[in-house]
Amino acid sequence: MAFKLNFNAAVFDGTNSSEVGVIVRNGLGEVMAGLSARGPAVANSEEAEALACRKAVEFAMDAGFINLVIEGDNAAVMKAITSSRLDGSRLGHIYDDIRTLAAGFRSCNFGCVKRSANVVAHSLARFANHIVDELVWLKESPPPALEALYLDASFLNDE
Template sequence: MSLTVKDGQNFALKSVKARLAGQSHSSPTQWQPPPPNIVKVNFDGAVFGDSHEARVGVVIRNEHGEVMASLSEKIAIPSLVEVLKMLAARRAAIFARELSFKNVWFEGDAEGVVRSLRDGVSSNAFVGHLVKDFRSIVGLFQTYSISHVRRQGNTIAHALAREARMSIHLRIWMEDVPPNDLSVVTKDFSS
C-alpha cells in the first residue's frame, strides 16, 4: 500500500503503515476496517454484455464498519475491463471528495489497476489519462492511500456495481446500502 501524507503524518496514518508492515505481501481476503479518523472507500465495476452496459459501485465505511455512503452508477461500456476499474476508482475519489472526507483509504480488487494508481504508471495512453486524473483528485485529500484486496474483501462494492443493473443511472445512499445488499454488509462486519 502506498501512503501519501500532506501537512505532516498523524497517529492514525502511522497505524495504517504499521498494520500493513506486519502483513505478508499477499492481499487480504476479507474487508478490514481502517484506523480511526480514516474512511475506507471500496470500488468495483461490472459489465453486462447482454445490455451492453457497465456499472460502478462504491462504498465508504468508517473504522466501525458502518456505511457512511454508497453509490451505484451506470456508465458507458469501456473497451477494456482495466478501463472500467480505473473509472470506478476515479468515481470513488470524486464521491469521497463530494462528501468532504479528508483522510481516505481506497481499496479495489484489480491488482494491476491498484498498482497503476498507486505508482502513477499505466499500460497505455488512455489509461494514463485516467491514472493522472485519479492522482490529481486524491491529491486534494489531506491524506490518502490505495491498496489491493481480493474479491472476497470487496463484496459490497461488487454488489453495488451489480445493483445498478436494475436501477436508474445514478443512485446514492447516505449511511446505507440498498436493502438487497444489507446482508453483505452484515456478513463483512461480523467476519
C-alpha cells in the same frame, strides 16, 4: 480518522455497459456512504475498474471525506494508480485524473484487496444494472447490499 472506501465495477456481457459500486465505512465498519451508478460502455474490465475508481474518488470528494484508504480488487489498476512512472497506455489519462483528484484529500492511500473482501462494493455495482443513473445513500446501509454487509460484518467479527 481515515475512512475506508471500497469500489468495484461490473461489466455485463453483450452490452459492454459498466456499473459502479462504492461503499465508505468508518473505523468501526459502519456505513457512511454508498453509491450505485451506471457507467459508460467500456472495452474491458480494466477500463471499467479504472473509471469506477475515478467515480469513487469524485463521489468521496463530493461527500466531504478528507482522509481515505481506497481499495479495489483489480491488481493491475491499483498498481497503475500507485505507480510513479509515466503511463502512456490508453488508460494513462484516467490514472492521472485519479492521482490528481486524490491529491485534493488531506490523506489518501490506495490498496488492493481480494475479491472476497470487496463483496459489498460488488453487490452495489451489480445493482446499478437495475437503475437509470445513480443512487446515493448517506449514513445509511444501502438496501441492495444488506446481505453482503451482514456477511462482511460477521466475517470481521470472526477474526
